[in-house]
Amino acid sequence: MRYRVRHRTTYSYDEDVNDSLGIGHLVPRTLPWQQVTSYDVTVSPAPGDLSHDIDYYGNVATYFQVTEPHRKLEIEATSEVEVETAVYDDAALAVPWDRALPLRDPELPDAWRFTDFALPSALAEQTDEARLYAATSLVRGRPVGEAVSDLMHRINADFRYDKTATTVTSTVEDIFAKGAGVCQDFAHLTLACLRSHGLAARYVSGYLATQPPPGRERLVGADASHAWVGIWLPTTGEWLAIDPTNNQWADDRYVTVAWGRDYGDVPPVKGVIFTEAKKSTLRVSVDVAPV
């Protein structure tokens, strides 16, 4: 599938902001199953400084600074991408999950590198609760593809999607307590479950193209900034991408932007502002239009 993605983030303040610095993870990655034919990130008011760089995980990170006083800051990222559904090696999926643990088997190819994704991270703490919950799915010797899919089904069935349940600072413990969350929470929960058993798993940030209800126009802006999880398959070096929020493996509707240990490594936009303003309003609009 070919998409034109437009992602607009708008901050409005009740007083002047003199200085805004920001980091964005907004440009999709080029991958074996994903081609990026063009991209652009614009900031308004015009930034004094804007640059793109490749970060530690290979994502495009955009840095910008606006030094002109403003009450509205708008960051708009547009890109054209072509996505295919990733196809995984059957044998790689059939490897028992407990033979895919980089800390236990440092001799696995690239295990050293992906140890980073098997260790706890700030937003995906490896709680006892997560470990016990995952143990039901991660039965010794079970093929990794099957085991993590089972975990995905259970999380999807046991947890509610609820935008009011959590905040950006919610922990894995909060998610268990509420039994609900948004896509980011579903991803962090899945990461905690998998990593507490030693699997290498990464947080993937991107977009999901939505289909309009039958007989209705596709609504601009109704698409989503989304998050899911990739699991390392050591024999081929592939990463099985699963979406616990929607109970499915990621396919050609998923546009991959960036990955890291958790949301904290790859928020679409984060920033620091210098202002006396007390209130700000954030508006995010995403449009993934098939072309």
Added chain:
Amino acid sequence: MTVLRDYAATISQPTLTNDDAEPARYDEVVNPDGSLRPAWKAMAELAVGLTPADLSRVDGDIERFLSDDGVTYARPGEGSGAWRLDPMPLVIDAASWTPLEIGLAQRAELLNEILLDLYGQQRLLSEGVLPPAVVFGHAGFTRVVARPSAIEPRPLVLCATDLGRDASGEWRVLGDRAQAPSGIGYAMENRRVISRVLPELYREAGLHRMEPYFWALRSALIQSAPGDLADPRVVVLSPGTHSETAYDQAFVASTLGFPLVQGSDLVVRDGWVWMKVPGNLRSDLRSRRLERVDVILRRVDSAWSDPLELRGDSQLGVAGLVEAVRRGRVRVVNGLGSGVLENPGLLPFMPAMCEALLGEPLRLASAPTWWCGDAGSLDHVLDHLDSLTIRPIDGEPLSIARVGRVELRERLLAEPHRYVGQERLALSQAPTWHPARFGEGRATPKPVTLRTFTLRYGSAYRPLVGGLANVYENVEGGGLSTSSKDVWVLKAGAGDADQGLTDVLPMTSARSVSVMVPRILEDMFWFGRYAERAEDLLRLVLAAHALSEDFRTRPRSTGGASLEVMMGAVHVLAGRRREDLDEEFRSLLLDPHRAGSVAQALTGLRDALLGVRDQLSLDTWRAFGATDRAAEALEASSHSHQIAESAGRMLTGILSLQGVTASMIRDPGWHMIGAGRALERAIQLSHLLRATTTVRRGIDVDREVLNAVLLASESAVTHRRRYRGYVRPGGVLELLLMDDENPRSLAFALTEAREHLAALPASTGSTRPERLLEDLIAELEGADIAALVAIGGVGRPNLETFLDTFRAQLVRLAEAVADLHFASGPAPRPLHAMSLVELTEGAGEPA
């Protein structure tokens, strides 16, 4: 008996008890047979001759010197306290130093190579030399600076290593400090003090002086600037005056002649780092004068250095610093991310890494350490929980007593890669002076460790020939150091160059280039205000106390009534706490928590001075030496006369600050002190007059009160000369309000404030503070004494109104000064930290 003989006798005596708990330690001074170690031989005669009386005197001198220099150290979880230094140095001879020096140079080279590898190719990890969890699981591994684009090598410039001797006397590494090592300032201060208190011994010893090392450090920092700059700007970034080692930071900054700044003094623009300097400060950045910064010697930990890309809640860093670093536009020393080397998990792998990176064997062994991420090591640690120190790879040791055995085991098993077990060395011991409350003090053996410093100078690493020794009461409990020692490394030959540095140029200027960032101007302003406030309060207390000595038992006398008036003036400022007069005076002088007290003004003064410590003469701190000792004397004595005695000595201390400011360069900071002092004097004076002269209490009482007012406003002598002792309200008010020749008058203070304000860089002649001040001067000039003292009912209503409005306007003026000169803009805030109304449309809905 002399101290060392006594000590040697104790050490060489075979212990009668069969106590296995106390390990055999290597003694730094005495051989097992009771003779002196070779290092002490050269100065044996002098050293052995020291009697308890000598050392007792020296110990007292040290305490006084450190107090006069204002040397402080904040132990974790405590407020700032006095730095402690033992009189007896740790002495190391040239022969035993040389292998240590070679080992330290190799270690710095190795740490540097490890750092470059971890932030670059990561061959140590991919080739299996170092387990990746030691790095990826460490909070100091800073991914935002580990980017392929940032390939320029940024070596370690200054690192520190802590060492201890094992029972055989071999030095072993306990740990490394690589991101912002502290202590070199304390080491230099220790040397300065010891050389003054033990001059004969110091001369006799033939040791390496430390100054050239600071010259080399200065030169290394300048040369680490990016690109090829003729005159790079170097700053020392401090987390602020409440940091544990604030003294050390200010010392280093002022010794090297680099400005000491805080995060809020710096901004990033266009990917460069700039220092805010006063000029026409308007709220938008474009109109602000900025000076580029090329090198930052940082004393702020990486995690706190940039709220944009590191900890978002940090107010200590500079937003955008990481980006400036990645672009190579500023050099941070040591680089962001070097904290990953402060990692005991690296210790077991050092020999292998040394072979892999340098192709040679590691020279300095570490204290035996087991990384629990390795299954065999984990078993060993679990089997020896009691005898090992358990440390997270990036945190403080966990004590089994505090955490509990079961909990500790669980933690190790849950995340083994996060922990190490480290063998506790039977550290060497050194004689440490213990003053005795009664009789003679003596030296007792205490465990010591050695902090060393290594600098990249040119293309090689050079250890400081010397260091900082820490003394412990009980090192087994992982206790904190209780005192320090100067470290003397002796020269092999008298002609050896100090520090082995022959090519380094002495520094031309030792004093910091004064940099007037708004924060510094603010501290200078409060320096002036608090110094004046403390002085005026002390004079008021002295005047009231003098009355109380004569009249406290005769409340109905004229003196008794005027005492009540003067105490009323005190109470307006500081409230009323105690009924008993003496207790009230003591509280006014000593209670720092009492609003309006002398002690509080002194605390405020000290805080303001600490913020600009690098810009001030060392003499500054003598003022506090004097006030602290006066306070101690008052606490120790219950006599009433001690109140006046101590208040008088405090006043002498405060007045000595006038001498400090007299010798300061006439820059904006100096003018700010002057402006603060003049405004505070005007405010205090209008307050005093308002509380004492606006109500009439009969001629005799009024005269007594006026006399006390003249005393409290340091104008009694002038008044006597002008008015031949004839005390009446008109004359006193003329002298204190209008007389522009009386430096204690309101008119004089305002004129002085005008001169100082005019000299500030942001002043134009028509700024708000200047306009407010002109209005006040005009109002004062237009006032008529006869009209002011006019009587109406029981008081002087005109005077009352005049003083009330005048004081209110003075306070407004002080606020306007702050708004114009100190405003450095709002603090940085992460976007999500605001009260956020989030209007996300359809984000992450299930499809």
